[in-house]
Amino acid sequence: MKRVGEVHSSNYLLAKFHDLVDWAVNSSRANSLWPMPFGTACCAIEFMATAASRFDFARFGMERQAFSPRQADVLICAGRLPFKLAPVIRRIYDQMPQPKWVISMGACASTGGIFDNYSMVQGIDTIVPVDVYVPGCPPRPEGLLYGILLLHKKIKGESLFDAVRRRDEQPLDEKGLRLPPETIDEISEPFGNSIHQFRSS
Amino acid sequence: MIPGALREAVARDGETIVYVPREHLLETMTWLKETPGQEYDYLVDVTAVEFRDRERPLEVVYFLRSLQRKADLRVKVELESAGELSVDSVVGLWRGADWLEREVYDMFGITFTGHPDLRRILMWETYAEGYPLRKSFPLRGRFSRAEQVRQALNANPEAHYSMEELSIAEAGGDLPDDMRERLRRGERGVIPEPPRNP
Numbered sequence: 001m002k003r004v005g006e007v008h009s010s011n012y013l014l015a016k017f018h019d020l021v022d023w024a025v026n027s028s029r030a031n032s033l034w035p036m037p038f039g040t041a042c043c044a045i046e047f048m049a050t051a052a053s054r055f056d057f058a059r060f061g062m063e064r065q066a067f068s069p070r071q072a073d074v075l076i077c078a079g080r081l082p083f084k085l086a087p088v089i090r091r092i093y094d095q096m097p098q099p100k101w102v103i104s105m106g107a108c109a110s111t112g113g114i115f116d117n118y119s120m121v122q123g124i125d126t127i128v129p130v131d132v133y134v135p136g137c138p139p140r141p142e143g144l145l146y147g148i149l150l151l152h153k154k155i156k157g158e159s160l161f162d163a164v165r166r167r168d169e170q171p172l173d174e175k176g177l178r179l180p181p182e183t184i185d186e187i188s189e190p191f192g193n194s195i196h197q198f199r200s201s
Numbered sequence: 202m203i204p205g206a207l208r209e210a211v212a213r214d215g216e217t218i219v220y221v222p223r224e225h226l227l228e229t230m231t232w233l234k235e236t237p238g239q240e241y242d243y244l245v246d247v248t249a250v251e252f253r254d255r256e257r258p259l260e261v262v263y264f265l266r267s268l269q270r271k272a273d274l275r276v277k278v279e280l281e282s283a284g285e286l287s288v289d290s291v292v293g294l295w296r297g298a299d300w301l302e303r304e305v306y307d308m309f310g311i312t313f314t315g316h317p318d319l320r321r322i323l324m325w326e327t328y329a330e331g332y333p334l335r336k337s338f339p340l341r342g343r344f345s346r347a348e349q350v351r352q353a354l355n356a357n358p359e360a361h362y363s364m365e366e367l368s369i370a371e372a373g374g375d376l377p378d379d380m381r382e383r384l385r386r387g388e389r390g391v392i393p394e395p396p397r398n399p
Contacts, residue, residue, distance in 0.1 A: 083325075083349060083350075083352075083353035084324070084325055084353070084356075086350065086353040086354055086356075087353060087354055087355075087356050090354055116340075116341065117340055117341060117342075118330065118333050118338070118339075118340065118341055118342035118349075119324070119333070119342075121350070121353070122346060126346075126350050127350070127354065172354065175351060176351055176354050176355045177347070177350065177351055177354065178354075181345070181347030181348075181351070182347070184346055184347040184350050185345055185346050185347050188346035188347075190341075
């Protein structure tokens with residue numbers, strides 16, 4: 001945790017104005033994240049378990065799930081994303097007000113997972129920028145909670161006054177892509193067991 | 202039975218499989234549905250098979266069931282993959298064949314003549330890479346990943362549905378009377394009157 005200032009006696013605190021504002025704003029943001037669940041597959045079941053009473057992510061400020069992107073801070077993509085849903089998640093992301101963050105939950109959302117085929121997006125980071133990747137197939141609720149805590153850490157490290165420590169959302173380029181085509185091809189390359197299958201087979 | 206309609210009948214694994222030439226499919230299906238003693242009133246599934254052996258023809262498979270007689274029957278039509286991939290649609294006999302045939306069309310590119318609304322159903326309508334379940338289709342698709350992402354992001358999600366599918370007013374005329382009556386009473390909201398054809 002970043003040190004904000006020095007307490008000199010019980011009466012006053014000496015701190016830089018920027019640090020104090022960042023601390024106040026980031027603590028508020030991190031501790032009341034409203035998630036927008038985008039559950040497409042089995043990860044959504046673990047997501048629901050995380051939301052329910054046993055694991056209960058309301059303990060970390062996610063009391064209210066926003067089923068409208070207009071009122072959400074963090075988009076949680078729980079499950080594989082087919083190409084048919086790519087424009088849908090992009091539109092949901094575009095509709096969320098800034099600042100906004102994205103958690104990619106599970107192997108399929110992060111890399112395409114076992115679905116290295118014609119219909120599946122090979123990692124949602126080719127569609128929307130991702131802040132935290134949670135591995136697992138599906139991840140246990142503890143895994144998602146750890147990812148949420150990592151996101152808290154990331155948010156608390158941002159700064160309103162330092163553009164390097166804050167990433168502003170970029171719209172799609174003139175080709176309608178988020179990344180250059182070469183980058184998309186490169187991160188979509190098969191890995192693991194998939195490398196034994198040729199593109200043409 | 203219709204002369205020339207039965208090419209071959211096989212009983213295998215407790216299932217009866219009947220091979221029918223393409224030109225006799227519709228009359229055979231009508232016969233199977235409407236003849237007393239046959240009464241195959243339920244079409245369970247329509248699917249297709251392409252074999253690894255490229256010599257073998259594609260098969261369109263119909264799973265029939267008679268709810269009255271508790272009997273099952275499989276009907277197969279063989280199509281040469283080099284020839285024209287089309288069979289007659291059976292939507293006129295079983296309304297449920299509508300989406301099943303659309304799925305076979307989407308995945309295999311087999312056209313069903315006489316189908317009222319033959320569009321892709323799983324892939325989006327502007328999908329240009331071909332028919333994914335054909336053996337000649339590469340596992341990861343024909344285009345590069347970047348091109349696939351570009352096409353997907355530039356697709357208009359609303360364009361996946363026809364205006365009829367988006368409109369309750371249009372669907373109203375297709376609903377059975379008792380459901381329309383329930384809807385009119387307000388149990389599940391109000392249904393507008395279907396548009397009248399001039």
